[in-house]
Amino acid sequence: xxxxxxxxxxxxxxxxxxxxxxxxxxxxxxxxxxxxxxxxxxxxxxxxxxxxxxxxxxxxxxxxxxxxxxxxxxxxxxxxxxxxxxxxxxxxxxxxxxxxxxxxxxxxxxxxxxxxxxxxxxxxxxxxxxxxxxxxxxxxxxxxxxxxxxxxxxxxxxxxxxxxxxxxxxxxxxxxxxxxxxxxxxxxxxxxxxxxxxxxxxxxxxxxxxxxxxxxxxxxxxxxxxxxxxxxxxxxxxxxxxxxxxxxxxxxxxxxxxxxxxxx
Numbered sequence: 001x002x003x004x005x006x007x008x009x010x011x012x013x014x015x016x017x018x019x020x021x022x023x024x025x026x027x028x029x030x031x032x033x034x035x036x037x038x039x040x041x042x043x044x045x046x047x048x049x050x051x052x053x054x055x056x057x058x059x060x061x062x063x064x065x066x067x068x069x070x071x072x073x074x075x076x077x078x079x080x081x082x083x084x085x086x087x088x089x090x091x092x093x094x095x096x097x098x099x100x101x102x103x104x105x106x107x108x109x110x111x112x113x114x115x116x117x118x119x120x121x122x123x124x125x126x127x128x129x130x131x132x133x134x135x136x137x138x139x140x141x142x143x144x145x146x147x148x149x150x151x152x153x154x155x156x157x158x159x160x161x162x163x164x165x166x167x168x169x170x171x172x173x174x175x176x177x178x179x180x181x182x183x184x185x186x187x188x189x190x191x192x193x194x195x196x197x198x199x200x201x202x203x204x205x206x207x208x209x210x211x212x213x214x215x216x217x218x219x220x221x222x223x224x225x226x227x228x229x230x231x232x233x234x235x236x237x238x239x240x241x242x243x244x245x246x247x248x249x250x251x252x253x254x255x256x257x258x259x260x261x262x263x264x
Contacts, residue, residue, distance in 0.1 A: 001115070007037055007045035017054055025184050030190035033057060033070050056084055066237050067183050148208040155207055167206060174203055179236035179245060188242070189249035197250035200243070212251040216261040219247040 002219055010028075014021045027033040028044070033053050035044035041112065044052070053074060073087070152187045159167075186192045197215075204210045223230040223244050232240040248258040 007035045007039075007047055008051065009039075009043055009045060010035070012045045013051055015052060016051065017058060019054075019058065023184060027054075027067075028059065030067065030071075030185055032067055032074075048247065054090075059084075059088045061183060062090075064177045064179070064236065065091070065096055065183075067185060068238075118133045151209070152207040171203060174199055175232075175235050177230075179239055182236045182242045184241050186246075188245040189202050189253070193246040194250045194253060200247065201250075211264065212256045212262055213261040216251045216256065217263055219244040 008016065010021050010024050014024055024033070034049060035046045036050055037047060039045055052126065054191040056074060057067075057070055060073065061067075063074075073084070175194075178200070181192060181196055187194075201210050201212070201215045204215070210218070222232065222240050229240045232243060236242075251261065253256055
């Protein structure tokens with residue numbers, strides 16, 4: 001940005017930084033980045049300092065940090081631009097390391113696909129990021145005599161390595177979308193939240209039929225099982241509770257009372 005940059009409208013800032021106007025409006029609403037000026041016609045205008053704050057937010061978002069935490073950092077007294085950049089660099093390096101591990105896992109899955117062999121539990125663990133084979137044994141002990149378990153096992157038996165790769169890729173993409181929506185402050189019950197809840201239900205539906213009522217009970221298990229809570233909250237702090245909330249509200253929108261949901 002030039003030293004003599006004039007004040008910019010929300011649309012101009014969105015184009016300059018590469019984010020949506022909707023995101024900027026949301027950041028304004030929650031007080032994360034509020035334009036300092038107004039035009040004679042009442043439109044909010046961003047100063048150079050405002051745009052620099054937007055850019056700092058975008059950098060912190062790349063590290064996966066929650067918006068509330070970003071606000072705390074940006075408003076921390078005495079923290080200058082260089083300190084922000086040093087902190088962001090450290091966080092980005094951690095994220096790069098994590099992504100490199102994911103790339104390595106994908107490379108191994110691709111080799112398996114080329115050989116035309118089935119995935120073993122260790123390969124599934126690498127691809128799905130922390131899948132413990134012991135969970136399979138625990139799940140079978142609990143649900144092995146249910147129709148859902150039999151349906152799931154029948155689906156798995158027909159899956160090729162390519163199928164496993166596709167499911168893993170789609171699952172990770174969905175989880176990143178959930179984390180981003182949580183960071184963006186998407187409210188449970190909104191159209192976007194309901195769309196994501198339906199996408200999550202469809203993802204579970206890969207394995208067995210998932211009604212809205214079953215979806216509520218599955219989400220209830222997420223918040224009571226520390227392993228699920230840890231898994232989702234590592235994607236985005238607070239994601240487990242938020243995910244349960246959007247699932248509950250989506251079920252409500254489809255005629256299911258989450259407080260009285262049953263496995264049917």
